[in-house]
Amino acid sequence: MSPINNVAVIGASGNFGTPITQALQASGFKVTIVTRETSTTVHPPDISTVRTEYTLEALTKALNNQDAVVCVVGPGGVPLQKTFVDAAEAAGVQRFIIDDFGWGPDARGFPEFDAIHAIRREGWDYAAKKAKDNKNFTWTGLTTGNPIDWAMKKFPLMGFDISKHEAIIYDQGKERFTGTTLEGIGQAVVGTLQHPEETANRFLKVQSIQTCQNELLDAFERITGEKWKVARMTSKELIEKGKEENKACVGGWVLKLAVSHLYDVGQGRGMVAPSRKEADAELLGVKEESAEDIVAKLLG
Numbered sequence: 001m002s003p004i005n006n007v008a009v010i011g012a013s014g015n016f017g018t019p020i021t022q023a024l025q026a027s028g029f030k031v032t033i034v035t036r037e038t039s040t041t042v043h044p045p046d047i048s049t050v051r052t053e054y055t056l057e058a059l060t061k062a063l064n065n066q067d068a069v070v071c072v073v074g075p076g077g078v079p080l081q082k083t084f085v086d087a088a089e090a091a092g093v094q095r096f097i098i099d100d101f102g103w104g105p106d107a108r109g110f111p112e113f114d115a116i117h118a119i120r121r122e123g124w125d126y127a128a129k130k131a132k133d134n135k136n137f138t139w140t141g142l143t144t145g146n147p148i149d150w151a152m153k154k155f156p157l158m159g160f161d162i163s164k165h166e167a168i169i170y171d172q173g174k175e176r177f178t179g180t181t182l183e184g185i186g187q188a189v190v191g192t193l194q195h196p197e198e199t200a201n202r203f204l205k206v207q208s209i210q211t212c213q214n215e216l217l218d219a220f221e222r223i224t225g226e227k228w229k230v231a232r233m234t235s236k237e238l239i240e241k242g243k244e245e246n247k248a249c250v251g252g253w254v255l256k257l258a259v260s261h262l263y264d265v266g267q268g269r270g271m272v273a274p275s276r277k278e279a280d281a282e283l284l285g286v287k288e289e290s291a292e293d294i295v296a297k298l299l300g
């Protein structure tokens, strides 16, 4: 396999696309942003940007000369993965990073997410089939678990209201989960493209930290130098609320069940790998971060 230099990012202005694009550029890859003709999002002026229709023909043209494609579009764009794969293969792209950045093929999600996962999997399976039939086309999936620094800041329901110094601890606060920071997600993509042989045609397990709510609360209290106000809730209550809202077609269920995925007591749903040793973090160059490192980022 030849070394990878030219990399196109589809979805580069998003929550994860932004740090991925920055990491690729900082690591010396020649990055091109591929964006929708109708996109209103802002892209960095110093990166070459191709605005295109998302048809097979137009995308094939847009991906000409690219060695790799990173597909990191938001949920609305996930059904287009098959078209992206077809275009990448037709343009002679060697590596297609599929749109996982979540819980991977072994996810043990709640059944309410089955339909959403089925659409994601369709794109992944399609890339895998292409690679089977064409040895010049390869794929990688990056299973990153909880995007911990981004999610904790955005969603106080995860248990930490950073502005108020208040916490909600679910059950005993001991349920462990895998977190990958935005820096870790960016590095995972860089590491994949720097190790094309070892990362071909498989999912890799990424982690910056394996932690639990008690460790995070402890870090928040130590760094802020104060006791946080703590409310208690059970994961069972949160799951029930999420499922009721889903049945009643009331918004908010996605977040409740996504948070429950981490804290469903005794289930280990939020674990990507049992330990760092059994993840692919070392191969990808994703550094280990402590609860204090993550809390310092959030408070900073």
Ligand SMILES: NC(=O)c1ccc[n+]([C@@H]2O[C@H](COP(=O)([O-])OP(=O)(O)OC[C@H]3O[C@@H](n4cnc5c(N)ncnc54)[C@H](OP(=O)(O)O)[C@@H]3O)[C@@H](O)[C@H]2O)c1
Pocket: 010, 011, 012, 013, 014, 015, 016, 017, 034, 035, 036, 039, 040, 041, 072, 073, 074, 075, 076, 077, 078, 080, 099, 100, 101, 102, 103, 144, 145, 146, 147
């Ligand atoms: N593990 C987790 O808990 C977790 C959390 C969040 C996200 N994720 C996953 O990470 C991936 C990226 O998510 P994100 O939050 O970074 O995405 P995002 O910010 O919602 O969107 C990223 C980009 O996708 C493009 N896009 C949006 N809607 C589109 C559409 N209908 N058709 C085509 N392109 C569209 C846009 O780029 P342009 O405007 O440039 O076209 C947008 O800036 C997804 O697979 C998502 O499911 C996982």
